[in-house]
Amino acid sequence: xxxxxxxxxxxxxxxxxxxxxxxxxxxxxxxxxxxxxxxxxxxxxxxxxxxxxxxxxxxxxxxxxxxxxxxxxxxxxxxxxxxxxxxxxxxxxxxxxxxxxxxxxxxxxxxxxxxxxxxxxxxxxxxxxxxxxxxxxxxxxxxxxxxxxxxxxxxxxxxxxxxxxxxxxxxxxxxxxxxxxxxxxxxxxxxxxxxxxxxxxxxxxxxxxxxxxxxxxxxxxxxxxxxxxxxxxxxxxxxxxxxxxxxxxxxxxxxxxxxxxxxxxxxxxxxxxxxxxxxxxxxxxxxxxxxxxxxxxxxxxxxxxxxxxxxxxxxxxxxxxxxxxxxxxxxxxxxxxxxxxxxxxxxxxxxxxxxxxxxxxxxxxxxxxxxxxxxxx
Numbered sequence: 001x002x003x004x005x006x007x008x009x010x011x012x013x014x015x016x017x018x019x020x021x022x023x024x025x026x027x028x029x030x031x032x033x034x035x036x037x038x039x040x041x042x043x044x045x046x047x048x049x050x051x052x053x054x055x056x057x058x059x060x061x062x063x064x065x066x067x068x069x070x071x072x073x074x075x076x077x078x079x080x081x082x083x084x085x086x087x088x089x090x091x092x093x094x095x096x097x098x099x100x101x102x103x104x105x106x107x108x109x110x111x112x113x114x115x116x117x118x119x120x121x122x123x124x125x126x127x128x129x130x131x132x133x134x135x136x137x138x139x140x141x142x143x144x145x146x147x148x149x150x151x152x153x154x155x156x157x158x159x160x161x162x163x164x165x166x167x168x169x170x171x172x173x174x175x176x177x178x179x180x181x182x183x184x185x186x187x188x189x190x191x192x193x194x195x196x197x198x199x200x201x202x203x204x205x206x207x208x209x210x211x212x213x214x215x216x217x218x219x220x221x222x223x224x225x226x227x228x229x230x231x232x233x234x235x236x237x238x239x240x241x242x243x244x245x246x247x248x249x250x251x252x253x254x255x256x257x258x259x260x261x262x263x264x265x266x267x268x269x270x271x272x273x274x275x276x277x278x279x280x281x282x283x284x285x286x287x288x289x290x291x292x293x294x295x296x297x298x299x300x301x302x303x304x305x306x307x308x309x310x311x312x313x314x315x316x317x318x319x320x321x322x323x324x325x326x327x328x329x330x331x332x333x334x335x336x337x338x339x340x341x342x343x344x345x346x347x348x349x350x351x352x353x354x355x356x357x358x359x360x361x362x363x364x365x366x367x368x369x370x371x372x373x374x375x376x377x
Contacts, residue, residue: 035282037270037323043249046304047317048297049270051327056265056285057368063125064291065133065144073123076135076159079116117142119159121150126343126363128370130292132189132299134164134230141165141229143184143201145192147359147371149344162192162201164230183295184230185303186271186279190375194348194355205230211306215242234302247301251294262286268372270323271300273307274314277326280374284361288370327374330356344370353377 038050068074117135121127127150134143142161150157164184184192185208191200209230217238233239267289268282281296283289332349339345342362349356356374361367 035267035327037320037327039320040272040317040323041250042317043246044304045274045308045314046246046250046300047272047275048250048300049272049320049323050266051268051270051280051282052264052266054265056267057366059283059285059288059370061125062149062288062370063121063123063127065127065129065135066295067291068121068123068127069135071123073121074127075120075122077118079118079158117159117161118156119150120156121152121154124152126150126152126361128288128359129159130183130371131193131357131373132184133295134183135161143188143192143230145196146338147346147357147373148340149359149361149363149370151343151363162198164188164201164205183299185299185306186375187303187307188230189299189373190355190377193357193373194375194377208302208306209233212239212242212302215305215308239305242305243298243301246304247298250301251297269296269300270327271303272318272323273300273304274309275317276314276376277318277322278303278376280327280372282372284368284370326354326376329354330374332356 033053033055035051035053038052040047040049042048063074065074069076119129129144129146129148129150131144131146134141140163143164145160145162183189188201188204188208191197191204212233234243266286267284268280270277271279271281279300281292283292329351330349332351334350336348336350337345339362342364344362345358345360347358347360349358354374354376356372358369359371361370
């Protein structure tokens with residue numbers, strides 16, 4: 001692992017605008033705080049560049065999916081199932097769409113559907129949902145397909161998801177739980193967020209499972225061949241050990257310096273695999289990053305494990321300047337916006353070789369980007 005000292009982490013580099021502008025009718029529009037990238041940490045074929053910022057926002061009132069599921073205040077069930085103690089479903093405020101709607105490749109199955117679940121937020125806090133978060137149970141494990149915010153104590157909503165367990169349609173539990181230790185790796189998130197295609201998600205899940213199986217001992221590989229579940233693959237002991245071998249050293253380094261990074265307002269990371277920058281996540285606050293970091297770093301490590309080409313087949317780790325160029329480019333050819341007035345706005349920026357997604361809170365007293373994700377196409 002690269003030896004990163006305190007000076008290396010804290011050395012300032014030229015300011016980069018993580019999201020310098022949104023394209024809005026051909027006019028430039030400022031979008032939030034200014035960000036800096038710090039020198040990277042590298043473990044094997046995975047490289048992480050921390051991102052810090054000069055200013056953050058108050059996000060203490062937001063609830064994460066893991067928090068909501070653990071407390072029982074957030075309930076996720078199959079579409080068409082009696083939700084028991086949750087409030088009866090009422091009319092939903094319309095979403096405003098431009099460019100393209102959600103995918104229509106739904107498969108009705110006597111009330112339940114592959115690409116739809118019902119979520120009820122019974123808490124008194126707004127809920128953040130991030131694309132890539134996995135819920136397990138029901139008739140199939142699912143992955144959340146897009147970032148959104150769910151108001152506090154609202155009516156049940158249709159939760160658009162993608163299946164990550166293609167060969168099961170037998171209910172294992174009435175309610176879904178969370179896969180608290182990880183989320184879907186970037187390549188799976190990309191298929192859900194950018195391509196919005198169930199078959200593409202299934203194909204990527206199968207490819208990731210096969211690639212991971214090739215890295216573990218034969219008994220574990222045999223066990224993995226017996227399941228189509230992405231969640232069960234990631235929960236396999238041999239796979240966890242393999243992922244931890246990459247994730248743990250980076251997590252320890254990041255956490256060891258977190259008090260320094262917290263003072264600098266750490267909010268995200270840029271991710272490179274096999275010497276190529278592939279992903280970036282940034283949040284509105286350090287506290288929000290800290291909530292998601294254990295899951296994120298494992299998802300990045302899973303991507304590295306399933307994509308490992310061997311040192312001889314990929315170039316050296318990218319530089320901070322490379323990360324800057326990736327983060328600095330938000331020149332979009334197309335823009336797609338979904339909005340629930342007074343709650344959130346989700347903006348997709350499609351560039352020549354990237355997709356970027358901005359989740360903006362419109363709740364009273366907010367009007368800031370809660371989460372930004374950018375992926376290399």
